[in-house]
Amino acid sequence: MKRVALLALGLFATAVPLAVPGRLPAQEPLTDLVARCHPKVVKIYGAGGFRGLEHYQSGILISPQGHVLTAWSYVLDTDHLVVHLADGRRLEAKLLGADPRLEMAVLKLDGNDFPYFPLERVRLEPGAKVLALSNLYGVAVFDEPVSVQHGVVAARVPLRARRGAFETPYRGPVYILDAIVNNPGAAGGAIVDRQGRLVGMIGKELRNTLTNTWINYAIPIDQLIGTIEQIKQGKFVPRTEEAEQQARKPQDPVTLERLGIVLVPDVLPKTPPFVEEVRPGSPADRAGLLPDDLILFVNDRHLVQSCEALRKELSYIPWGDPVRLTIIRGQELRELELKTR
Amino acid sequence: MKTLCQALWLVLLMAASALPLAAQDVPPQVLQAEQQRIEVIHRARQATIAIFGRGGRGGGSGVIITPDGYALSNFHVTAGAGAAMKCGLPDGKVYDAVIVGVDPVGDVSLIKLLGRDDFPTAPLGDSDLVEPGQWCFAVGNPFLLATDFQPTVTFGIISGVHRYQYPAGTLLEYADCIQTDAAINPGNSGGPLFNMQGELIGINGRGSFEKRGRVNVGVGYAISINQIKNFLGYLRSGRIVDHAELGATVGTDPEGRVVVTDILESSDAYRRGLRYGDELVSFAGRPVTSTNMYKNILGTLPKGWRVPLSFRREGMQWDVLVRLRGAHREGELQERLTRRSRRRPAPPRRPQPGPEPKQPPGPKPKKPAKPKLPPAVAKYYEQRPGFANYYFNRLEQQRVQKLLDRLGGFSPVAESAWQFEGEQAGGLKTQLTLAPDRVELVLPGGTARLELEGDEPQLGQRLDPPGSGGLLAALYLWRRLLVHGVEKFGGMYYLGTVPLPGHRGLVDCLVGLHGGVETRAYVDPQSGRLLALEMFPDDDVDPCELVFDDYRKVGQRLVPHRLEVRHGDDVYQVFKWQKITLP
Numbered sequence: 001m002k003r004v005a006l007l008a009l010g011l012f013a014t015a016v017p018l019a020v021p022g023r024l025p026a027q028e029p030l031t032d033l034v035a036r037c038h039p040k041v042v043k044i045y046g047a048g049g050f051r052g053l054e055h056y057q058s059g060i061l062i063s064p065q066g067h068v069l070t071a072w073s074y075v076l077d078t079d080h081l082v083v084h085l086a087d088g089r090r091l092e093a094k095l096l097g098a099d100p101r102l103e104m105a106v107l108k109l110d111g112n113d114f115p116y117f118p119l120e121r122v123r124l125e126p127g128a129k130v131l132a133l134s135n136l137y138g139v140a141v142f143d144e145p146v147s148v149q150h151g152v153v154a155a156r157v158p159l160r161a162r163r164g165a166f167e168t169p170y171r172g173p174v175y176i177l178d179a180i181v182n183n184p185g186a187a188g189g190a191i192v193d194r195q196g197r198l199v200g201m202i203g204k205e206l207r208n209t210l211t212n213t214w215i216n217y218a219i220p221i222d223q224l225i226g227t228i229e230q231i232k233q234g235k236f237v238p239r240t241e242e243a244e245q246q247a248r249k250p251q252d253p254v255t256l257e258r259l260g261i262v263l264v265p266d267v268l269p270k271t272p273p274f275v276e277e278v279r280p281g282s283p284a285d286r287a288g289l290l291p292d293d294l295i296l297f298v299n300d301r302h303l304v305q306s307c308e309a310l311r312k313e314l315s316y317i318p319w320g321d322p323v324r325l326t327i328i329r330g331q332e333l334r335e336l337e338l339k340t341r
Numbered sequence: 342m343k344t345l346c347q348a349l350w351l352v353l354l355m356a357a358s359a360l361p362l363a364a365q366d367v368p369p370q371v372l373q374a375e376q377q378r379i380e381v382i383h384r385a386r387q388a389t390i391a392i393f394g395r396g397g398r399g400g401g402s403g404v405i406i407t408p409d410g411y412a413l414s415n416f417h418v419t420a421g422a423g424a425a426m427k428c429g430l431p432d433g434k435v436y437d438a439v440i441v442g443v444d445p446v447g448d449v450s451l452i453k454l455l456g457r458d459d460f461p462t463a464p465l466g467d468s469d470l471v472e473p474g475q476w477c478f479a480v481g482n483p484f485l486l487a488t489d490f491q492p493t494v495t496f497g498i499i500s501g502v503h504r505y506q507y508p509a510g511t512l513l514e515y516a517d518c519i520q521t522d523a524a525i526n527p528g529n530s531g532g533p534l535f536n537m538q539g540e541l542i543g544i545n546g547r548g549s550f551e552k553r554g555r556v557n558v559g560v561g562y563a564i565s566i567n568q569i570k571n572f573l574g575y576l577r578s579g580r581i582v583d584h585a586e587l588g589a590t591v592g593t594d595p596e597g598r599v600v601v602t603d604i605l606e607s608s609d610a611y612r613r614g615l616r617y618g619d620e621l622v623s624f625a626g627r628p629v630t631s632t633n634m635y636k637n638i639l640g641t642l643p644k645g646w647r648v649p650l651s652f653r654r655e656g657m658q659w660d661v662l663v664r665l666r667g668a669h670r671e672g673e674l675q676e677r678l679t680r681r682s683r684r685r686p687a688p689p690r691r692p693q694p695g696p697e698p699k700q701p702p703g704p705k706p707k708k709p710a711k712p713k714l715p716p717a718v719a720k721y722y723e724q725r726p727g728f729a730n731y732y733f734n735r736l737e738q739q740r741v742q743k744l745l746d747r748l749g750g751f752s753p754v755a756e757s758a759w760q761f762e763g764e765q766a767g768g769l770k771t772q773l774t775l776a777p778d779r780v781e782l783v784l785p786g787g788t789a790r791l792e793l794e795g796d797e798p799q800l801g802q803r804l805d806p807p808g809s810g811g812l813l814a815a816l817y818l819w820r821r822l823l824v825h826g827v828e829k830f831g832g833m834y835y836l837g838t839v840p841l842p843g844h845r846g847l848v849d850c851l852v853g854l855h856g857g858v859e860t861r862a863y864v865d866p867q868s869g870r871l872l873a874l875e876m877f878p879d880d881d882v883d884p885c886e887l888v889f890d891d892y893r894k895v896g897q898r899l900v901p902h903r904l905e906v907r908h909g910d911d912v913y914q915v916f917k918w919q920k921i922t923l924p
Contacts, residue, residue: 148498180522183560
């Protein structure tokens with residue numbers, strides 16, 4: 001009996017890898033592949049819900065500890081981020097870090113043993129078949145599986161086009177897809193290949209302002225892995241409470257007033273730090289800061305998501321040290337150095 | 342000359358390189374699979390139709406499901422066409438078609454093509470077996486491209502199942518629907534969604550559209566064929582059919598359970614014991630895992646169905662059968678449809694693909710003062726309030742009457758007193774007399790009697806014997822149906838097909854109004870046996886239920902020898918007749 005079982009095992013083992021001429025290599029049924037990927041894509045609920053701004057988007061579980069890769073957007077501008085898992089669990093999420101230059105953010109859920117996509121530097125060539133999994137239009141809630149679409153990689157090209165054609169600071173390569181994947185709520189969703197490997201993240205909806213056409217694209221995972229690792233190591237993250245307590249505050253810190261920056265009125269729990277006014281002749285003025293600039297990072301590594309966070313971050317810098325600000329102006333990213341002496 | 346030579350070489354080279362690619366590099370399995378797909382799609386196309394209203398106005402798609410021409414489409418496609426429409430088949434021929442029944446809430450309509458009894462048909466699949474990731478294809482007439490009625494095929498995968506899409510107001514609710522990334526565009530509405538076996542799994546009707554305009558964005562929705570199967574009998578009745586309500590609202594509590602948040606005391610669910618705060622476990626045989634799932638289940642059920650409901654309270658589970666109310670008041674749907682057609686087009690809250698509003702430039706068609714039907718269609722159409730087309734209700738009444746006739750015909754014994762002798766539970770002797778002017782039931786404890794005066798005795802207040810819910814009156818109505826038949830019973834129409842407790846599959850249901858009470862009669866569509874009869878003395882009151890069984894011959898006629906009487910949650914009595922005489 002045992003021998004029969006062994007024999008059967010042996011048969012199976014040889015049958016799978018051998019490509020007999022005239023026989024097709026066994027491919028996992030698409031339904032199984034989809035079922036395998038479903039639990040690794042989550043629904044994210046945050047800010048928005050008015051004036052045609054959806055309050056939801058999609059996310060990808062990328063570690064068993066609950067790291068979630070998603071798109072950087074206004075949806076994350078809140079302290080109450082909720083993530084719905086495919087098993088029906090509803091969990092609070094924290095924004096771990098973000099890099100607006102890559103239009104990406106990483107959230108963190110509490111817990112262990114989450115289903116996840118391992119991060120691999122998979123690179124697809126044009127013609128590769130892919131699946132897109134996302135919560136487009138917020139169709140799925142709670143335990144309902146997210147939507148899945150099929151498509152083909154049409155090209156891997158820089159999302160450069162003409163300056164101003166696409167309203168995004170992202171300048172790297174993208175996968176252009178033949179499927180309409182960039183729908184409301186789909187940003188942050190997963191593009192997987194026929195083996196179920198994560199190959200890209202669905203980007204935010206982008207319209208070419210010159211031709212008035214919408215583009216279907218995803219940001220390749222190899223463009224994001226480095227930054228994900230940096231965020232996990234503490235770069236591009238808001239200062240944690242722990243770090244706040246440990247850091248020594250200088251006697252004579254930098255302040256917004258001394259830099260000559262007036263921010264927009266801080267009315268929301270997380271008002272994005274937009275510049276309202278720059279005092280003439282101030283360090284900010286001399287460095288070229290302008291009204292309507294949005295401040296993202298202080299000294300390259302500290303993400304400031306709100307006016308309050310920016311104020312706090314400056315208080316750790318002694319007056320006299322230069323202050324490097326990363327800002328978004330229109331759709332362009334700029335680095336400015338403000339001299340305080 | 343040189344360039345010509347070069348060009349020739351190039352052509353030769355291309356030809357040479359193209360040949361072996363087709364012949365060798367593609368494995369035979371792939372070619373075989375492709376051939377199979379081509380055949381499946383070919384068959385599926387044959388049953389797909391293009392639908393146009395009068396004068397070629399509006400339009401959409403549909404699919405034929407019976408050889409005699411019954412075809413499914415969207416309500417929002419046929420609503421614009423009125424009673425008569427034209428249907429183009431892929432063979433290029435145009436057929437007249439007439440409206441049969443409409444389901445404005447579920448956005449489904451049933452039409453009938455005229456002139457053939459060998460139409461190509463699409464086999465109905467089982468949409469509960471559909472899974473995300475499966476390949477599928479939609480067939481239809483997007484953008485009304487096909488002037489020769491050759492339908493367009495779009496290919497994709499199932500993006501999601503059991504989706505819930507909110508209605509516009511109370512109409513056009515897509516519950517438990519199938520989501521696909523196969524391109525669904527305006528004009529595809531009403532057309533079929535097939536699995537790769539060529540089985541019909543849904544009717545395409547809606548898409549998510551927003552800023553990109555009214556074109557496909559890879560998110561289309563199809564009404565599941567299993568929902569339509571629930572409604573098919575109702576649609577064949579020629580009525581304007583309504584969806585169901587439980588009479589209770591539900592919500593999710595902090596523990597994620599689905600609980601009753603409000604309940605109407607007049608509902609059957611309340612009478613069956615459902616109360617505020619109870620947790621729903623299953624409904625109509627499906628587990629209730631979320632409020633969305635509850636809405637999905639409810640959205641697939643017709644008004645008037647009686648379905649199982651399980652709920653939990655304080656650790657105890659209760660399994661009951663509940664009768665579902667209508668989502669709309671009596672006549673409310675009809676009112677809405679007339680209003681809609683007067684002030685249309687009223688854009689629904691969410692845009693849908695539908696009748697193409699665009700018209701070829703030219704003289705504007707005049708508004709017809711009165712709907713005048715083509716002669717071919719006129720004889721298949723009969724207007725009546727509450728009905729999309731009463732002609733088809735008459736047709737179904739006649740069909741069910743033919744089934745009832747198989748019992749042997751009771752008009753020859755219309756004048757006599759029928760005698761039943763037997764026993765009730767515990768072996769106690771019982772006698773029943775069913776005469777034209779009286780019903781008499783002799784029980785060990787006494788005699789119950791109902792005197793019937795005039796042509797239409799009022800029965801609503803005469804519910805003897807106590808606790809039966811009106812057994813004597815129900816027996817009178819039973820005799821009346823057998824003797825007078827469907828047509829002369831009194832206000833009787835065909836409701837459709839419904840589930841019956843203890844019976845597999847759906848059965849035919851007739852509804853009559855006589856004696857101030859509502860009668861429902863349930864007929865087995867195979868054997869023609871009258872399975873049950875219910876008498877409702879009033880709205881929101883439990884009926885008296887007669888369940889017939891053990892049919893045996895009495896002379897030339899088949900008569901049930903077992904009668905179970907139920908009322909509310911209880912079995913009132915079981916009678917077993919040993920001797921029946923129909924003089």
